Amino acid sequence: MKRSLICAAVLTLVAGYTCSTASFAQTPRTVAAAIVAQASPLASGIDMQNADTAVRPQDDFYSYVNGNWLKKTEIPADKSSWGAFYELRENSLNQLHTIVDAVSAEKNITPGSNQQKIADLYASYMDEPALETLGIKPLDAEFAKVDALKDKKQIPGLIAHLNSIGVNAPYDIGIHQDAKDSSKVIADLGQSGLGLPDRDYYLKADDAKLKDTLAKYRAHIETMLALSGDKAAKKNAASIVALETELAKVQWTKVENRDPVKTYNRVELAQLQALAPHYEWDGYLSGAGLKDKVTYLVVSQPSYIKGFDKILAKTPLPVWKAYFKWHVLSSFASDLSKQYVDQNFAFKGTVLRGVPENEPRWKRGINVVEASVGEGLGQLYVQQFFPPENKARMEKLVANLIAAYNHSIDGLDWMGADTKKQAQKKLSTLMLKIGYPDKWRDYSSLAIKRDDLVGNVIRAREFEFKRNIDKLGKPVDRTEWGMTPQTVNAYYNPEFNEIVFPAAILQPPFFNANADDAVNYGGIGAVIGHEISHGFDDQGSQYDEIGNLRDWWTKEDHEKFAVKTKALVAQYSAYSPVPGYKVNGELTLGENIADNSGLAIAYKAYHLSLDGKTPPVIDGLSGDQRLYLGWAQVWRGKVRDAQAIVYVKTDPHSPPRFRGNGTLGNQPGFYSAFDVKPGDKMYLPPEQRVLMW
Template sequence: MKRSLICAAVLTLAASATCSTSSLAQTPQPAVGAVASAPQVSGIDTHNADLAVRPQDDFYSYVNGAWLKKTEIPADKSSWDAFYEVVEHTLDQLHSIVDAVSADKNLAPGSNQQKIADLYASYMNEPVLETLGIKPLDAEFARVDALTEKQQIPGLIAHLNSIGVTAPYALSIHQDAKDSSKVIADIGQSGLGLPDRDYYLKAGDAKLKNTLVKYQTHVAAMLTLTGDKAANKNAAAIVALETRLAKVQWTEVQNRDPIKVYNPVPLAQLPALAPHVNWAGYLDDAGLKDKVTYLVVSQPSFIKGLDKVLQDTPLSVWKAYFKWHVLSSYASDLSNEYVDQNFSFKGTVLRGVPQNEPRWKRGISVIENSMGEGLGQLYVEQFFPPENKARMEKLVANLIAAYHQSIDNLDWMSADSKKEAQKKLSTLMLKIGYPDKWRDYSTLVIKHDDLVGNVMRSNAFEYTRNINKLGKPVDRSEWGDTPQTVNAYYNPEFNEIVFPAAILQAPFFNANADDAVNYGGIGAVIGHEISHGFDDQGSQYDEIGNLRDWMSKQDHQNFAVKTKALVKQYGAYSAISGYKVNGELTLGENIADNSGLAIAYKAYHLSLDGKTPPVIDGFTGDQRLYLGWAQVWRGKVRDAQAIVYVKTDPHSPPRFRGNGTVVNQPGFYSAFGVKPGDKMYLPPEQRIIMW
């Protein structure tokens, strides 16, 4: 189970700007006797601020108001924020790497560079793709057409899982949640063409209902392009089948419970769970035979429900469904008529994006998804200075020290639980920048003129790489993200926090800035990730990654009082008109935001070692910390994408990550003189303090 800070990896080099002291007319002035120092960079981009807004009334708009007014979401994006700004910068860096590799005529055959160049060329060669049309999928369509009985369907699902095609259930390979020394196989619900079950089931929601109608039209249009004479009929049958699957799926909130989704089933008992599924055929074709003695079934009731759907649905409908998902999964790698129709729905209808990204960016994404660490190795060599890693390690040390102190002072945790928490914190593994060993792509076959084949082989390569982990010791050095991913995460099964190189850029981390803004940015991000080890999910895992509840029942009850209040606070916010934030779905991330910022504040003060921080650009150290936090969350989202996020994203919208967090921070009130009557004011008894 990987916990992520960001839902989509998306790159800012926010230039530091100076700010006149007049911008602080509504904030407390520095204390008399503040230590003077040589001029330093604040790291706060005041060009983005709206100084007409009082920080005591709307801190997010005070920090980001000018940016919100002047910034338009790019035509090829569903949202735009600080993360995307950094992603765009990183894409330019990756583009320069790929262009240089592609121009090199002396690449060693079989090297990562040669494979990257050939993979990129296979995507960029549009004339070849236009000539091929749908032909690259002919073999997969023939495989589906060859089905003669439903007993063959599980074997087909195994194959589709291996090449990255959506199917009714998906296989994942990871640690056993209750024995972190073992690697196990896990099957979980899947199979929908829309982002969430609600798109099929919320008939009373006009926007979701309209999207479902347009989805069926899209399916028919895509099938028509392939020459399907019964495209409309098949599209209706496919949507009806997906609707049945949606009815038996678990909700996103249900899937947050690590106990409920841990259901080991011995292989001999699988037929009792779903008697009409050919489990022997599935295990054989999935490469699991003789490698596992049980499967973890994440949602047993879904598999039971699928059994009935499998039994009741005609084979002809299943064939249409599988061919559709092969087409949908690979549409972006075909000729432009498929690419354009695919984008018109997935991009424009579903997410509100007017136009597709430039082809070169999509080409970089193909490399990222196929040979991510191969590209990452080249990225780190050129763009990640070792001094960034050293400074991060020092900052993390202060954050962990702050957590050690805070654990001892928690009002909701008992003495015995505090001992367990300290042990877990002491064994936390930190990964910064890039892995110690790089992935070996020597067996991956990449051809200069075979895009679909390259993508299929890379998916199969990754599938086989994971299957081969079964029966072997857990490799705790492995990374879940590439170095060029703008993201950070906590993995409870490894008890680790991971910070890829690409996130260590402004506004998250500014190597040229005073420490305060970095504690408010990357420091709070680090604190956020560490807190996942102690939130409502992560606290159920111990220091070595086993699903073992080490907190007392009373501790859980005490914590639940705080989390219930947090659910209520965020559940009152509106993402867009008619769509409230799901306080239960976003609970873990809201806990982490509040905890991370509180710890960053404490760690910053530890780093000062009793010294008074300098005033820079008219801002005190504490002010710069909170300003650094809010500028990280500047962002705008298209309405259609906002609905997708409300249904599927465990993170709150940007405005509420900025404002919803600081209203619970005592340090914010003193830094900006927030008082009763101010719109950002909450009485002390209403502030939700986790750490």
């Protein structure tokens, strides 16, 4: 189900001060060298053990803060990336493992309870001998549904079923708030159906790496089909890739899909046939449970649906059947016997993301539980791992961030007076969700069996699909969360005008309850500021205070903002994480705006929190220095080249190094905190700095 979430992550956080007599003018390199020699934890919350003091902070701040970590840290064999986010995720997984093991060891669990579902689902995943015995049999019923196709007119009904069980199909359906009427819930039809991360993998014939990945994808399909008993695996694999290539040709780019106005296309049900004349829409609407619940759909990419209709007409039914069976197999391969799991990982893990080893089975099992009964697991998580005082301190920090935005709006050079009034109104109605939801999801209708892994996964996906379909025709529930409390991430939802911070991200280095405020403003403060800014960036600014897609800016405001964003696009488009692959400044624009805005607001909020007082020097570091060091340590990370290419093609966030360094060059406070001058590599002339807030 699609959600209008704008996330913070890649995608996709002491009592008592130890004050120093060092002056604010002491050079950071000297300070760092002294700190590295200390063995005790730092009251500053800055881990300078990770620093490379041979690097001048004025030349490469990211390497200065994280250089030693970058040198000594290897990406774990079962990961495509590693860094602060991933370390927290690993910590969260271990915490969840403790919970699941404890639940699994309980005697006399109440049947139908969340604990029973968690224990039995996990047990069904961990029972490898049973899965080896079953082989491909768990998918027999789904394959039979595909084999039963006798005519293309039956394809819409099959796609409705595949949508309901989370299997890739040429389009999918999302249930969410109507962007033109925030009081309603609507169904949104969007392009889908590719087995590779982006259309470029099929269409960039001049890119050797992408061309090689496409060839390996075809070989992977052939191997998987052959394992499943397909006697024409080679022929079918070639046909499937050819079909997906045709779909890729008519799909919209990631940049095009960032435009909420262009992707809002209301189509009355009676008009669907004109959009796709060869398609039996009644079969889809009935199968998906939509027919009696909606009078119109929002079609995100109308030209794609027209193109799909033509592809449907010219592609023989046997090719479609091979395509659907392949995506059924691919969707559930990780839940089958070892030969399917291994081959699935060999492509999706190693070829696509460069990961040499699969995760231990227990981690994959926890992920299945999270995907199926996530809030049930989250309820147990917050009871053990999220103290109430963390939430209270976060609320105070957020209040200062909102106050900083309030002050900043009045001084913006790219907003006129009328727009500023609207911006203040939107800021005043911003909804804040921290830690966990006020009401928990009810999983009582979800059946989980201890000896039926694939059946469990299918029923969990169907449960979620039906839960969303059932929202149609009912009032919008603004209390709902789009992430579980154990998720290491955060988001802004423009349709609800809300920011959401799950409990799991509220940990070091993002939020350190035992550290001075400066590092927390540089870490979680900047991330919260990042999320709030999404309400005023090139996408979020198109939604008003109640979530309606309404342009509340003047033409002059748009023009002034466009000048700034054009400069930001150019700035980030110059960065290259892998030789030959540059950051897409247009795709990453919203997140780059948010990074720059969030850090600027965090700096202002920190100074507001001081209430005119001079912050203490801690471990030889001034308050401003601790803030910027806190920012840079949050983004420490390493990414395998194959995964970096996937990110460049698909991820709206810039790579870690450029989030850490690129943002700082635009921050006036950074120059004074670290005495950055002309000639230093981090220096940007004032006229080249993009000041958003």
